[in-house]
Amino acid sequence: MKKKILSVLLATTMTLSLAACSSNSSKDSSDKKNSKVEEMSFDDMKKEAKGSTVTFYGWGGDEVLNKWLDDVFAPDMKEKYDIKMERVPMDIDQILSQLSGEMEANKKDGDIDMIWINGENFKSAKEKNMLYGPFTDKLPNFSKYIDTKSEDVNYDFAYPIKGYEAPYGKAQFVFMKDNAAAKETPKNAEEFLEFCKKYKGKVTYPKLPDFTGSVFVRNIIYETCGGYEQFMDMKADKATVKKAIQPALDYLKKLNPYLWNGGKSFPDSSTKCEKMYSDGELVMYMTYGAYDAAVGIDNGTYPKTTQTFQFDKGTIGNTNFMAIAANSANKAGAMVAINEMMSPEIQASRYKEMKTLPVVSYDKLSDDQKKEFDNVDLGKGVIAQDELLSKRLPEMPAQLVPVIEEIWQEEVVGK
Known part of the structure; x- marks a missing residue:
């Protein structure tokens, strides 16, 4: 009887030991799977990603971009790397909410691979350890074609990137107006106020x-509060920020009575404002898309007499980026896709088809590659790229943006 009991105990101990080993082996295998991308060469990544699917989550409100991603970039990825690109249109707050939920649930093979992101959303996601990186040092096109010393590449809304994002496209704030409906072109904030008075509502x-x-609003702050320098190292203290931007708040309140609906309410989106301009309800529109006028004129959305303009002191520009979810199930595929997005061929296609400012450094291109960009016809109603970029102002630090938005809501709306 004692031998039988001893035999049972021994068997149980062996079973538990084997189970523990199996568990540890499984954990080691999982850890190895999740960490092996760090040990891969880029050629290894291409082999690993072949036949896989990469999900690309990002804002889906730009139909021109959506079409280009589906009809140009996705076929390019399939042909070159046998990678299927799955575009998932979603607002960034929803994307980060989904990613946060997956991380909290400890979902190791997440649904999100690539993310279109920048600004305070990047800062928040990175500080919450929701992004994978650093990874840009592993991408050949990043070192070969991107100006890696540029502030546009190293800082996102004044927040250090440290390899957790790769550049996707450049944006710059511009105004546009219908020259047939409004002949004057405001060159500064004061002239803009007079413009609004003349074309009241x-x-x-x-x-x-x-x-x-x-x-x-940030551009008006720069115009009326002595430039951008004081904001670059400002703490996100509400009282401090409010005191610094008070001249802009006074200006915006003074502007209100001459705006649409007397400044008592504002359209809820840039898309709504664009439609109002297209329908002739507004004589002027504003956008982050430096060459949107050409696209709108070409497709009949905007009047043919649309013309882009800037203030003399310049307008704010930024870079939008691609990041990788920390729990991405296909990090290798995401890196191959991001690398391809930074290729001169793809950037030239975006420049031509969508009039998006390229992120590649012109000085790093071959003569043939330069021709691809030089031969792009930017279309009508736009500002030449050299002039546009000569008046490019930096974005404010990411942490100040929500503070300014909160103050604007309290101080400007309906006042």
């Missing part, structure tokens, strides 16, 4: 926190 901007409305 025919000018407005989107309600913050819409990204276009928000950048307009």
